[in-house]
Amino acid sequence: MSQSIRFAVALSTLALPSILVAQPNSDDRFDAADESILVLGEREKEARQRINHITEVIVRDPRIDQPIARQYDAICIGILGMSAEYAEALIWQMEDNARALKIRVAPEGCRVNTLAAFVENGQAEVEGLRKSAPWLFETLRDYEFKRILNGNNGTYAWHSTKVKEVDEKDFTVKVLKCFPSCPPREVYTADPFMATRMAQQIRVDMIGSVVIIEKSRVPGKTVRQLADYVSMRSFASVNDIPAGEPHTTPTILSLFNNGGLAPDGLSQFDWSYLKALYNLPRTARGAQIHDATWSAYRKRALKLNAEPSSDE
Template identity: 25%
Template structure:
């Protein structure tokens, strides 16, 4: 039995690695209205109202970047590793995450021996409850800023996830020190921004970790688990709180009838982020995601 020791050496605590998510889709939890919950009939929103609602929901789902920074994303194809499941199940989950990354415009590295930049670990019951996995002093969080560690530790439920972020210049290059100087941020006059309204920096995700309590995965399909991990790894996201105005796999561990996989909102969330320039303002990203999600919704393509 072993615990997670470092971000880049994550190992699930396993006494055994049973098959998880083996239930076929038709045995998944059936959709239902919670008993006693009132049914309220509302008129359909106008397109402008729906875009505004989706934009605000997007702002809630995406973890807010620091002031004057764009939303972080991977700059290069991701290499995926899955731990804590039977080998066959682990490969199914990893393969689906790679397929998602390719389909959504992120890209996936498939060469054997690639260095994993996305690690998903299913934690055995022996690891204890999720609240006990990490602390402010945990070495695997040492690279995070204080506010980022607080985000991870403040998460509730059976999942803990975080991204490793590198701040770069507007073209995606690492900042370089001037002769005789230590590495520092440049002044506004040292970098020509790509746009007068966009930030002069980019933020690259260089690694992502997703820890999931294995017992919480019981009854869920491997596809659902892979799609959930995709959303948590490819951009900084958290579980939605309160009313959820669009289906999303991010409700997997909270919704009694979660989606069977990525929804149109989820696809818009990732693909639109990876479609805009690296230093696009967050507001532009939110608007593009909302517009794409509403367009897909209006076309009737979202069957979840």
Template identity: 25%
Template sequence: MWQALTAFAFSLAVAGQDAGAGVAAPQDPATRVDDVVVQGRRLEDLVSDFVTETSAPARGRGLARWQGRICVGVVNIQPELAQHIADRVSQVAMDLGVTPGDPGCRADVVIVFTDDGRGLATKLAEEHQRAFRSGVGGLDRGRVAFAEFAESDRPVRWWHVSMPVNAETGQRAIRLPGDVDAQGNPVAPVIGVFAASRLTSQIRDDLRKAMIIVDIDDIGQVNLPQLADYIAFVSLAQVDPTADFSAYDTILNLFEEGVAAPAGLTEWDVSYLTTLYRVLDSPQAPSNAKRAVGRITDAMTRERQDASRRGDPPPADSDR
């Protein structure tokens, strides 16, 4: 098992209430009725808090998404279960415009099942740290977050590696250790600027690798569709594992004590993922995480308002 996991580790190296209820007709047109105040948070505030709390980009970089193609590998469980999870992650990715890899492709998303999540994460962190952290800033969440990934007791833990790339060509936009010319001199990628802006950038951030570790002994009574949807979400978006999602109708509450978890991805979840991928794929994509959060908040708020007009159920009871 460890030989297989070692190979996978090295593959990570970076190359509200009803408003109409109880309203009576006015008895006297000359009588002024005070405005009704609905207690709770506004939709825009709710969305803004969710997007802000969820987002966990690499240090100093913008939010990232998968581009082009994604290959999902699931190891250390029965083949039929592994196939179900890989297929579900790939399907959600495809719904977001990302092409699943062919059978036998080299995994970009590695999902490992184990009976000792902390032990496995710690061992990989100690023996193959360079596979998770290349030593170059801006590719991951940093040393403190990496220690938390290794040492936490969460049933599911995840680690993403992203890469700044030229938005026009898709080529890497930073220098990595070992980048030298024919004479052995350090070299860095050259970016030809075609759309300089203080609000947008020619450089975008792409997800390149993700490691998901599932502790079988700690996942409790969750069912396979729930688990697969949870893994899909944390595979396809940079999610803060320490965030509190209890105020939201989201699959991210799957392991939240005292919070009823949904049967799978909710409309709220799909709205977030769809908006995230659409905003980050725009030629006018925001140049940093703060602007991306604002853009995603605006777009997701409009989408949820449209859903409300269609009569879709609200995302959550919003007061914490």
């Protein structure tokens, strides 16, 4: 069976046992020793500019008129291309990360909806999958597929999404044609229909997540780094840090950037971004993640700066 076929079959049918390892169910997974958040002498304005810049670099803006996408249902993680021992360690770490964000983890026997695959040729794999398993890409538009192929340093990630009402009910999607020059537009209608002058009360669910990493990029990376990287790309719609980007703010998204050193795992910024994302209202638009990330980052900075030194 080809790699592409195994990959597609895995996402639709693979059932994996839960990794039954007791872990603290912490709501705050920051590591105090991870980095200096507000370095001595750095003004708050400068820090905010730094965090706003890195947020701008990584965020994938949602489609116009749609909220930012998140994981709402329980996740079921599958790993391809790794030995069983390493796969279990990756799953364990990713599940722990999910619980810290209050993302539910599916029980034993679940069907995989969050997949990480380690392959020889990532671009060939993605292009092959589009032919052999087009359903993996059916919610993506052409520009979103092209964005996948622009993956940084042998990594490729995307999500399948579904628009729902805030209370989880499904919408009926209708396409309004516009002639002669404007493109068709999707309209979401509820049943029963309710007229309102308020903004659409919709949310966007991540219903499938795929992260592909070329095996040639794995040597030298720890299990924690790989698991935290896949977590970041699976739980949020973000880009890698591009080559040449100044490393003024540590982030696991620089793990495969040849130009810099990556942190040992999810950094203070990474956790701030994820916590902000999963604390936003379900109807939150993409622009709201910037202020929310800075608020979460600053809150953590003040907390750490207030803690007494271990030397005292």
